Amino acid sequence: xTEPLTQSIQDxxxxxxxxxxxxxxxSTTDLAARLNVAPxxxxxxxxxLAAAKPPLVIYKKHQxxxxxxxxxxxxxxxxxxxxxxxxxxxxxxxxTWDEVHEEACRxxxxxxxxxEARIATALGHPNRDPHGELIPSADLTMxxxxxxxxxxxxxxxxxxxxxxDAQDPNLLRHLDDLGLTPGxxxxxxxxxxxxxxxxxxxxxxxxxxxxxxxxxxxVEVDK
Amino acid sequence: xTEPLTQSIQDxxxxxxxxxxxxxxxSTTDLAARLNVAPxxxxxxxxxLAAAKPPLVIYKKHQxxxxxxxxxxxxxxxxxxxxxxxxxxxxxxxxTWDEVHEEACRxxxxxxxxxEARIATALGHPNRDPHGELIPSADLTMxxxxxxxxxxxxxxxxxxxxxxDAQDPNLLRHLDDLGLTPGxxxxxxxxxxxxxxxxxxxxxxxxxxxxxxxxxxxVEVDK
DNA sequence: TCTATTATTTAGTCTAACCTAAATTATTGT
DNA sequence: ACAATAATTTAGGTTAGACTAAATAATAGA
Ligand SMILES: [Mn+2]
Ligand SMILES: [Mn+2]
Ligand SMILES: [Mn+2]
Ligand SMILES: [Mn+2]
Numbered sequence: 008x009t010e011p012l013t014q015s016i017q018d019x020x021x022x023x024x025x026x027x028x029x030x031x032x033x034s035t036t037d038l039a040a041r042l043n044v045a046p047x048x049x050x051x052x053x054x055x056l057a058a059a060k061p062p063l064v065i066y067k068k069h070q071x072x073x074x075x076x077x078x079x080x081x082x083x084x085x086x087x088x089x090x091x092x093x094x095x096x097x098x099x100x101x102x103t104w105d106e107v108h109e110e111a112c113r114x115x116x117x118x119x120x121x122x123e124a125r126i127a128t129a130l131g132h133p134n135r136d137p138h139g140e141l142i143p144s145a146d147l148t149m150x151x152x153x154x155x156x157x158x159x160x161x162x163x164x165x166x167x168x169x170x171x172d173a174q175d176p177n178l179l180r181h182l183d184d185l186g187l188t189p190g191x192x193x194x195x196x197x198x199x200x201x202x203x204x205x206x207x208x209x210x211x212x213x214x215x216x217x218x219x220x221x222x223x224x225x226v227e228v229d230k
Numbered sequence: 231x232t233e234p235l236t237q238s239i240q241d242x243x244x245x246x247x248x249x250x251x252x253x254x255x256x257s258t259t260d261l262a263a264r265l266n267v268a269p270x271x272x273x274x275x276x277x278x279l280a281a282a283k284p285p286l287v288i289y290k291k292h293q294x295x296x297x298x299x300x301x302x303x304x305x306x307x308x309x310x311x312x313x314x315x316x317x318x319x320x321x322x323x324x325x326t327w328d329e330v331h332e333e334a335c336r337x338x339x340x341x342x343x344x345x346e347a348r349i350a351t352a353l354g355h356p357n358r359d360p361h362g363e364l365i366p367s368a369d370l371t372m373x374x375x376x377x378x379x380x381x382x383x384x385x386x387x388x389x390x391x392x393x394x395d396a397q398d399p400n401l402l403r404h405l406d407d408l409g410l411t412p413g414x415x416x417x418x419x420x421x422x423x424x425x426x427x428x429x430x431x432x433x434x435x436x437x438x439x440x441x442x443x444x445x446x447x448x449v450e451v452d453k
Numbered sequence: 454t455c456t457a458t459t460a461t462t463t464a465g466t467c468t469a470a471c472c473t474a475a476a477t478t479a480t481t482g483t
Numbered sequence: 484a485c486a487a488t489a490a491t492t493t494a495g496g497t498t499a500g501a502c503t504a505a506a507t508a509a510t511a512g513a
Contacts, residue, residue: 036461044501049461052501069508113342268473274470274492292478
C-alpha cells in the first residue's frame with residue numbers, strides 16, 4: 008500500500024525496531040543518538056510517521072514510540088535487506104565482518120526485491136548474518152532469539168557463540184583475533200565477582216573478558 | 231576534492247557525458263527528456279553545476295553544456311559503477327541483460343570504492359558490460375570505441391557484434407532471441423536501398439532488420 | 454512538595470531538487 | 484527580414500528532512 012518509504016523513514020523504522028525489541032517504547036533522545044540527528048528533528052519525523060496513512064508508529068508526546076503492524080513490516084523489510092547484504096558481502100565478496108555495516112546501511116534502501124531474492128538464493132537462505140544476528144524470513148517474520156549473554160555464564164559452563172552484538176570495527180577485529188565469532192565453542196573457567204570479569208577458554212587459549220565484552224556476546228549454553 | 235556529489239548531480243553528469251560523447255554540447259531539452267525532469271529544472275541545475283567549485287560543466291545560456299575535467303571524472307566514475315554493476319548482476323547473480331539497467335541505476339550512486347574494486351576483481355576486470363558498452367578503467371579513462379554501426383555494412387561483409395545500444399527490455403529480449411548479442415559472428419547477405427533493411431545471417435538463420443535495429447547494433451568488421 | 458536538571462517539543466530557518474506559468478530568446482520558413 | 488514556432492530561462496512555489504534557539508514538560512533529589 009502507498010508510496011515507497013524514503014531512506015530516512017526506513018532508517019527511523021529500523022532503529023525504532025531495534026530500540027523496542029526488548030519491549031519499552033523508544034525515546035526521542037535514543038533515536039536522535041542512533042540516527043545522528045537533533046532531537047527536534049526526531050520529534051518532527053515521529054509526528055509525521057504517526058500521521059501517515061496507514062500510521063507507521065504509535066506516538067504519544069513525551070512517552071516514546073512503538074511500531075504499528077505496518078511499521079513493523081517495513082522495519083523487518085529493511086533489516087532483512089541489511090542482514091542479507093552483510094552476509095553476501097562477507098560470503099560472496101570477501102569482506103571481513105568489521106567492514107560490512109556501512110556498505111549494507113547504504114545498499115539496504117536501494118536494492119530491489121529481485122536482488123534480495125537472488126542473493127538469498129545464492130547464499131542458501133541463511134538465517135543469521137556474519138555477526139550472528141537473525142535474518143527475518145522472506146515473509147517478514149523474525150525468528151525467536153534463544154540466546155543468553157555470555158556475561159550470565161559461570162565457571163564450568165560451556166557454550167557456543169551465536170551472536171556478537173557490536174558494530175565498532177575495532178572491537179570486531181579484536182574479537183575475531185581472539186576467535187570469538189559465531190559458531191565457536193567456549194568454556195568459562197573463572198569469574199571475578201567484583202569486576203565481573205570472566206575467564207573464557209577459546210581455541211585452547213584463555214582470555215579474561217570484561218563486562219563490556221561479555222554483554223555483547225550471546226551464546227547457547229551447552230547442556 | 232570537495233563534498234560528495236548528490237545522486238541527482240551524478241545522474242546529470244552521466245547523461246551530459248552520454249549526450250556529448252559525439253562532441254556537441256548537450257541541450258537543456260535533451261537532458262530534460264533523459265532525466266524525466268522539466269526543462270526549467272535542468273536550467274537551474276546547470277547553473278548550479280557551472281557555479282560549483284570546481285565547476286563541473288561549462289554552460290552558456292541557450293548554447294548547451296559540456297563537462298569540465300572535474301565533471302568528466304565524476305561522470306566516468308558513475309558510468310564505471312553502472313557498467314560494472316550491470317556486468318556483475320548478469321555474470322554473478324544470473325540477471326538477464328534486459329533486467330539490469332534500473333537496478334544498476336540505483337546502486338551506482340551508493341556503492342563504495344571498495345565494493346567497486348571487489349566486483350571488478352571478481353569479474354576479472356572486464357572492459358565491456360553485458361550490452362558491450364565499454365567500461366571506464368579504474369583510473370577513469372574511457373577506452374576508445376572502435377565499432378561501426380551494423381547499418382553501414384553491405385552484402386558480403388561479415389562482422390562480430392561488439393555492442394548493442396538499447397535499454398528497452400522488449401527490444402533487448404527480442405535481440406537475444408535472435409542471437410544478436412555481443413561476441414556473435416554475423417554476415418550481411420542483402421540490402422534494400424529503399425527501406426535500408428539488411429538481411430543478416432546469425433546462427434545459421436537469416437533475419438531482415440530495419441534501420442531502427444541496425445543503427446543500435448555496433449560491430450567490428452572482419453577483414 | 455518544590456526545585457533543579459534533563460528530556461522533549463515548538464517555532465522559525467535552511468537547502469536540495471523539483472514543479473508550473475510566464476517571459477524571453479532563437480530559429481526557421483517564407 | 485519577420486512572424487510563427489520552438490527552446491530556454493526566470494520567477495515564484497512546494498516538499499522532505501534537516502538545524503538552532505526558546506519554551507515547556509517530566510523527573511528526581513532534598
Ligand atoms: Mn541505512
Ligand atoms: Mn525485501
Ligand atoms: Mn542513477
Ligand atoms: Mn568508483
